[in-house]
Amino acid sequence: MKPEPLSRMTSINEINEINEQRKRAMPAVSSADVAPTTYAWEIRASGLKVRAGRTRMAVNGLDLSLGTGVHGLLGPNGAGKTTLIRALATVLRPAGGELELLGESVGGLGEHRALRRRIGYLPQEFGYYKRFTVREFVEYMAWLKEVPKADIPGAVQRAVERVGLADRADERMKALSGGMVRRAGIAQAIVNDPAVLLLDEPTVGLDPAQRLRFRELLQELGTDACVVVSTHLVEDVAAACTDVVLFAEGRLVFQGTPAELAAAGGPEHVGDSPLERGYSALLADPEPTKGTW
Template structure:
């Protein structure tokens, strides 16, 4: 498969981890520290970011995408410190990002929208047609590529969102609740895609669905109240639980046990 390359891709690798956070704090609004003192390193592989609603997962993903600036601490992508703003242009070329909700032009076809996003990400003009075709094929939309976005179902729109996130062959791929709106068969195919992408990409998938992490992720990061609760393999997460914990699977029981420990047993 031919991919677009730039100076950053050809340069010798000078960093140990694609993502490094050291005592990272990210503020939402004036007073709430949604990420509160996070220290974390992530490299090539598929990393599941788990946690309850309000844990700070979306804020962390937005900080990794350079949408939000760190309030304190240090965040490094590809070995370079992130401070937000236009100086992050080169870093952003190497990131793929799917937010929980993304805007699109309803009159665009699938192909036109993904082409537009490739142009925004500064994929070389000669490479855009091939990059777009590969992206829509990988999400199973090659036969719908010339349909308008407004004619698609919610699950298909979500798949277009995944296509635009991978069209630039990113070195870091950030996906915030990517399986929302996907039916069971689509979720199975998406898990297979995650496994493929994680072979040579640092993929971070934010979700509250433990089964998605079990099936697709090599590493689990459990996040609660803005803090790291656990990092390890799915097997290690499962081993943290016991039969008296709530949950329908060992992974869910491990998830429940670790959250109970972090915030007090029985808390919502």
């Protein structure tokens, strides 16, 4: 654009100044933004039981309350993390107990359409159509999530930009690296601005720099949404989570801040960092079998 005449620049500055003053004094809020929530916790489970497969009870009597913030769901492999996340995403229905998401009770064979519009979900092994471009994939997911048609292009562009894929948005999914595919998966999870965001092992395949960027994104998202990140990497939790949920054999073992988790461990426990020592202290088997996994 050609340079503007000085007089117009002055008036633009004035207008910007007035707008800034207005923003500081009174942010424009729509009535939907200030409507009070009618639930205490975004996620509330009591005595929750969820089956993995036909018989195994992977989540067995879980009591959990999660509000806004980033919650790291930590636990050994096979602890039932994926099953719990699937139940929170409402693709597995509870076999017993109670589960409430955003104040709505989940169970039986309801479709939960209104609730699902406010949930974002990235499964651990997430599939996609190889011939789709990143933009088409995220647009398709936005359509499935019933984002209003007029909002889809904008919402997709925002989501793709947030995960740093704007310059690759029109490339086909099959041409992307593993880390980029994972980021496209994160983009589809946030495209509907979810109030509950569920990410199952989202950092798998990300390189260290991407991991750092991802943690920043998590903290950003956690300011006004309930983000549940399942991981088996303790350092992810330390860096990005406001809250740690330690989960083993289908039950809650510990819930607290990362600092409280670190405080649970002593020098006698296994681990390279205070968090790892806290983790192994809380999960310690009374009689550990040497030489086994």
